[in-house]
Amino acid sequence: MNPWIILVAAGLLEVVWASTMKASDGFSKMLPSVTTGVAAFLSFWLLAMAMKELPLGTAYVVWVGIGAIGAALVGIIYFGDAITPLRLGGIALVAAGIAALKMA
Template sequence: MLNPWAILMLAGLFEIVWAASMKASDGFTRIGPSILTGITAFISFWLLAMAMKDLPLGTAYAVWVGIGAVGAALLGIMVFGDAATPLRIGGIVLITAGIVALKLA
């Protein structure tokens, strides 16, 4: 069995994929990205549930959301043309610090 932290990291990566594919689905009007959204969201939630068997609820959920938020924000900047403002970058740094703090707690 994989380490629950590894499972949680994988769940977070799938969260990034479903968030990006949801954006690409154009409000669920494009079938391919819409299907990808559903599949990867299911996988992400399932992996989160598996990680929560061994990790505290608040920690697992916050880290999962944080991974998704940071990944989606970075993907938005790199792929979707979102502005890389100092405040946005600062927010990403703060979320990352929170994820690290929860992992170490």
């Protein structure tokens, strides 16, 4: 399978585990806590699979970037995080960095 598809899936699962970790309320709620653990395991496993073919720095930064952008958007949409020009600019810069690494 294409390592970039695997890496994107790993990044999306990072968004899942970060979001469900927030929803777990300090691991005091069972379903979000279990979801966090499963999604984190799968995210790391897929990252490791993608790293078989992709350079370490590129794979890791893209994974973190997808997670960071996704978590920021989930925070805004579902958890009421503030929408500010600086936050949106930061998200855009992370996206630009991911695109640059993909093209490198």
